[in-house]
Amino acid sequence: MTRTVLIVGCGDIGSRVARLERAEGHGVSGLVRSAQTAARLAAQGIRPVAGDLDKPDSLAGLKGGWATLYYLAPPPASGADDPRLAALLDGLPARQLPDRVVYVSTSGVYGDCGGDWVGEDRPPHPQTGRSRRRRAAEEALTAWSRRHGVTAVILRVPGIYGPGRLPLDRLRAGVPVVREDESPYSNRIHADDLAEVCFAAGWRPAAEGVYNVSDGHPTTMTDYFYRVADRFGLPRPPAISLEEARRVLSPAMLSFLEESKRLDNGRMTRELRPKLFHPDLESGLAACFNASGPALPGISAR
Template sequence: MPHLGAVLDRVFIIGFGDIGRRVAAQYRNPDTIVTGLTRHPELAGSTPEEVRMVYGDLDRPATLEGLPTAGALVYYFAPPPAEGISDPRMAVFLEAASHAPPVRVVYISTSGVYGDRAGAWVDETAEPRPETDRARRRLDAEERLRDWGRQQQVPVVILRVGGIYGPGRLPVARLRKGLPVLRESECGATSRIHVEDLVAACRAAAECGQADRIYNVSDDHPGTMTGYFKAVAARLGLPAPPEISMAEAEGRLSEAMLSYLTESRRLDNHRLIEELGVRLRYPDLESGLATIDPARESIR
């Protein structure tokens, strides 16, 4: 796969949320045109943060005609629908992009596609075993995109990402409410990544990721969900959340939270480090939280 770092002149970001904005900021130079997709017609034509916004709704195929994908690097960050086991939004995008193929697509997926591994280390050769519909939708998107990339001869890079944290991405409201967490002795293993390191991984995947390749994105030191909540509380000067047993959790925690708690795995990030050459600024949770300003988090 050729290196795009020196020749890239067009970037198209689908899913222009927090991650999209952070990635867009990596391309602030006069030689690169960055475009973002918005589903709000009134925002089309605006240029927030030097990004050109174009209208298109992934739930309305007719609105996607003429997307600026031809010859562009595409970052696909849009989530699947909230229900079902497939991602029709990805299918709609791929149909539109077939008429104007990009030079590469980088897709953010989830480590949830691996399912529960009883705390074992998992690398990218592991067969996916999604256990929730949320993860099944992501795997469906991965498979659609990879098949399309082979057919269209467009390089596709998949990032399977652990839990994302960082400034503005901490469970502050939950901690303030004093909501319970699972007793740490009953917690499974989980992996995470600081948002700045995720952005670096996105850029590296675009510039030197191998075609039709999957990369786990996580830091070097997995932990537990409860350990994460307690560390964040300590950093922000908030009380540690109360801990309850799994039996109690099944009646008090949300279905989404329980799905995270009942799966246990540790992500192997060797490809991220060795193939993509990503140097983690925050190789563990302690270093990542150390740079977060508690005062700023308190007013978000």
């Protein structure tokens, strides 16, 4: 029988996962809420399944029967939990539940760790609203999976970079960074490699529980911006003190500066054994440069 999967949140990463599944001859469906998205997915060989996570009644007709459900949709922008995930889980037919759910969470659930190396046994301590909603979703999925005997795999993902996912606009605008001696540690994963990790989590028989996802080579956030600027031939941004940054940077930017951690990806590499094409920032940025070309005006990336 052909393996079939459902992808919820079939954007950039979801589309990459779909390509990996289809390359293995598996059937892929994607949850959609608009005709435009349905047409886009159909053009990629993904079967559209109608449903809106913000309208639970629209999920009542889900047929089920998927081997793996990949959940990559974000929670709402406010609130204490994730009603979207809850609506989907409630809408799944009880007699045709997936064998496995792969949930893409965030490493932000750990909060600030003072630059320590962090393994999956570190107790979560989310400090922002978005991280608290992700943590609530993790707990809800874990409880649901135990009740129904479904394997749950939770991937705690840091910053994602790749073509179209680089801070080129910020660098062109000259937005300052924190001095390197005060800059927090940050972790990252190339978009191609995140898709590989998701795919491995979806079919490795022993995959279960929580996995930190990263390339295993954390650097300071300022070092990341400098290296992107150097690779694309842009001026390095001005450096300011953390104290000054708290006065001039946006709350969203500051939220990233208040957390420092280095993710231990040992469990991921041992158990999921994904194929990492870009195991460090140098190789990943080189691939981005080759895909995008020089940082000419008009190339937008975030």
